[in-house]
Amino acid sequence: MRDASALTRGAEAFLSQHPGVSLVALGSGAHAESLDLAPLGLPVRYLPAERNLELAQQYLLLNQLAFGGIGVPRWVLSDLYLLPGAIGLLRCPARMVRPEVRERLGLADEDPTIGAAYYAAPSVTPGLFIGVSLLSFLPGTGAAPWVKVLTLAMLRARRLRGVAQWDNPSVRIHSRLGPLRLVGRVPGGHEYGERTFVYESDVSDGARVAEAMERRVPLPPTRRVAVTDLPALSGLLDRAEAGEVLHLVAPGLDAGHVLVREGEPG
Ligand SMILES: CC(C)(COP(=O)(O)OP(=O)(O)OC[C@H]1O[C@@H](n2cnc3c(N)ncnc32)[C@H](O)[C@@H]1OP(=O)(O)O)[C@@H](O)C(=O)NCCC(=O)NCCS
Structure with a gap:
């Protein structure tokens, strides 16, 4: 993404307005080196999905909660999300997310959880990604557009x-x-x-x-x-x-x- 300085300022402002929110990527360990892990100059913690099963399971549950009948099946998550790419996540303390999420996951206030997530799949056309799943449990914060922007920057879309x-x-x-x-x-x-x-x-x-x-x-x-x-x-x-x-x-x-x-x- 060229000339991203204004976007960087916006992303920094979003994060400073929401202390406790941080950017994480979850995908096959093979992709860590292919991504920009400082998109817009902000640090991303890359968590290989092979060794972070609990986080993958949490994403699965939250995707199914967000999308109901067309939530992601487990094999699609592994074969078509995590093997070919990486999901961008905004993590935060559970007290910040909608109460139904805390209840569904049985979380205490300070437990880390996924507040928002975006997955865009790589395509065979260079530079073109396919938006697959956007979800946010941090309403009214701007988390949904920011997780989308930051993930796309991480992917170099x-x-x-x-x-x-x-x-x-x-x-x-x-x-x-x-x-x-x-x-x-x-x-x-x-x-x-x-x-x-x-x-x-x-x-x-x-x-x-x-x-x-x-x-x-x-x-x-x-x-x-x-x-x-x-x-x-x-x-x-x-x-x-x-x-x-x-x-x-x-x-x-x-x-x-x-x-x-x-x-x-x-
Ligand atoms: C869609 C989703 C990501 C929105 O996230 P959110 O945190 O609720 O979003 P916000 O509260 O910031 O609201 C987003 C925008 O929608 C508007 N909005 C919210 N609820 C609305 C409603 N019922 N009708 C119309 N507009 C609405 C807000 O005003 C805001 O627009 P603005 O930024 O221009 O003011 C979230 O509701 C979600 O995860 N839904 C389930 C999964 C899904 O449908 N994903 C999208 C398809 S891929």
Whole structure:
């Protein structure tokens, strides 16, 4: 990521506002040397998954808690998350996370736990990662966008493709990294296919990501489309798949509508 100094300042401010939060990566020990373990200048503690089974188990439970029926199966966690890559985690004392997490894991206030996590899978296209799972149990703190930014910096990602539902609050988080270019429908279909889309974020320029994180220089939308208007949303995906440039612009989702900008974002 080039020109990341403003982003570094933002990440440092986030960490100083939330004492006790630290950045950890969990993945196959083989990958430690391939990652940037000082993303944006902040230290990451790399924990090899082969020797940190308890943390892997905690991630598994929390992913299943966050995603319910489509939570990650154990073999997918090992074969498709931890063997090919590494999960970025924000760890913190259990007192900081939602009470249901403490209860589910049986944690005392000062026990360390996962507060937020992001996994993006490597793809066969150089520089392109695929966003797979974002979860946060630290609501209203900015942990969700920051764990995403820091993990992508650790992976040295330049572009990101991800899958989202029009009506999921995560659209607001994804749009904190910059405008979301609509790509189209999910290859091969999806459990929530009728309300799901693929987007792409350009994360190569740290200065632009920093502006977006602070919601500076917002791009005005040209259309607002209700998240319940599935025919109109499907029409947007038809146009995106035909090659038209369409973005969701900040804050992405507002009062039940997605904010669309037609044409180059400028
Ligand atoms: C989605 C998730 C990561 C959001 O994390 P969070 O800590 O709750 O996020 P925040 O409290 O910071 O809120 C994020 C944004 O959503 C908005 N938001 C929160 N709840 C909302 C709701 N019910 N409706 C609309 N917007 C909402 C917030 O205003 C905020 O937007 P802003 O930063 O522009 O103000 C978290 O809820 C989660 O883990 N969900 C389960 C897993 C999931 O669905 N992941 C995303 C798909 S990969």
